Amino acid sequence: xxxxxxxxxxxxxxxxxxRAIVERLVSGPASVSELARPLPMxxxxxxxxxxxxxxxxxxxxxxxGRVRTxxxxxxxxxxxxxxxxERRRMWERNLDRLGAFLDETKPEDGE
Amino acid sequence: xxxxxxxxxxxxxxxxxxRAIVERLVSGPASVSELARPLPMxxxxxxxxxxxxxxxxxxxxxxxGRVRTxxxxxxxxxxxxxxxxERRRMWERNLDRLGAFLDETKPEDGE
Numbered sequence: 185x186x187x188x189x190x191x192x193x194x195x196x197x198x199x200x201x202x203r204a205i206v207e208r209l210v211s212g213p214a215s216v217s218e219l220a221r222p223l224p225m226x227x228x229x230x231x232x233x234x235x236x237x238x239x240x241x242x243x244x245x246x247x248x249g250r251v252r253t254x255x256x257x258x259x260x261x262x263x264x265x266x267x268x269x270e271r272r273r274m275w276e277r278n279l280d281r282l283g284a285f286l287d288e289t290k291p292e293d294g295e
Numbered sequence: 296x297x298x299x300x301x302x303x304x305x306x307x308x309x310x311x312x313x314r315a316i317v318e319r320l321v322s323g324p325a326s327v328s329e330l331a332r333p334l335p336m337x338x339x340x341x342x343x344x345x346x347x348x349x350x351x352x353x354x355x356x357x358x359x360g361r362v363r364t365x366x367x368x369x370x371x372x373x374x375x376x377x378x379x380x381e382r383r384r385m386w387e388r389n390l391d392r393l394g395a396f397l398d399e400t401k402p403e404d405g406e
Contacts, residue, residue, distance in 0.1 A: 187311050194309035197379070200298050210386040212393075261383045268308070268376040275369050277320040282323075 189241060194238035202233050203227065204241060209256040212260045216245075216252045299354060304375045307351035312336065314345050317353060320367040327356075327363045 196202055205219050220230040234254065237243035241260040259292050309311055316330050331341040345365065348354035353372065356365040 187314075190314070191309050191311065194305045198302050198305035198309060200302065203301070203378070205297075206382055206384075210382045211389050215359060240369055256386055258383065258386050261313055261379060261386065265376065265379040267314070268379060270370065271321045271374045272376055274318075275367055275372065278322050 189260070190263065190267055192240035193242060193260050196236050196242050197264065199233065199236075201230070202215045202237055205230075205233060205237060206256065206261075207255075209243060209254060211259075213253050216254065219254060297399060299373070301374065301378055304353060304371050308355050308375065310344065310347075312341070313348055316341075316344060316348060316365075317367065317372075320365060321323050321372075324364050324366045327365065330365060351360035 197206070201223055204223060208214055208219060208222075216231065216234065217227075220227050222270060223230055234243065234245065241257055243254050244257050245254040247253075268273070297381060308317070312334055317332060319325055319333075327342065327345065330345070331338050334341055339366075345354065345356065349356060351371065352368055354365050355368050356363050358364075
């Protein structure tokens with residue numbers, strides 16, 4: 185389940201337009217037309233990207249009157265962050281262990 | 296350039312087999328056959344996943360004699376981590392600002 189969610193979250197982040205939308209939404213909710221304005225593509229293209237972001241759980245949206253407002257879902261952002269951070273830390277721990285091992289096996293000065 | 300690299304890095308992480316390979320490699324280098332052993336797929340399928348990981352820059356490999364040894368490239372892992380962490384922090388800062396604004400505009404007790 186989490187694995188499947190991570191697939192979708194990382195795939196959603198693998199596109200510059202979708203990252204631009206996430207980047208805009210982390211500073212607050214926005215309407216679809218506000219999100220579309222700076223992007224060099226048609227409104228239907230933006231809506232397809234929003235669909236990928238919503239399917240991944242990174243973004244939620246709600247129609248209020250005639251305006252659809254989009255919001256970031258910070259939980260999914262944290263899950264992606266945690267996955268990568270934990271692997272980066274594992275790599276560093278492994279490097280530390282290797283360093284300690286090399287220190288232990290290094291002959292003492294003067295021996 | 297960085298944008299293009301991030302596309303490839305996130306796309307590479309959007310697959311459970313490729314994440315399993317990254318997970319194995321953060322604890323040290325491994326040969327292609329070691330990487331393939333726990334994965335429920337053919338060796339050619341593993342090699343295709345490795346190609347995606349190498350193209351993304353997350354993994355490097357070198358042939359030593361008859362064995363190809365794969366290593367994680369921590370710089371790319373950090374770049375992906377930084378992108379997500381920075382957006383999560385931006386979201387939190389925005390939430391803090393909103394909280395401060397609501398505190399300021401809240402009428403004082405007894406007024």
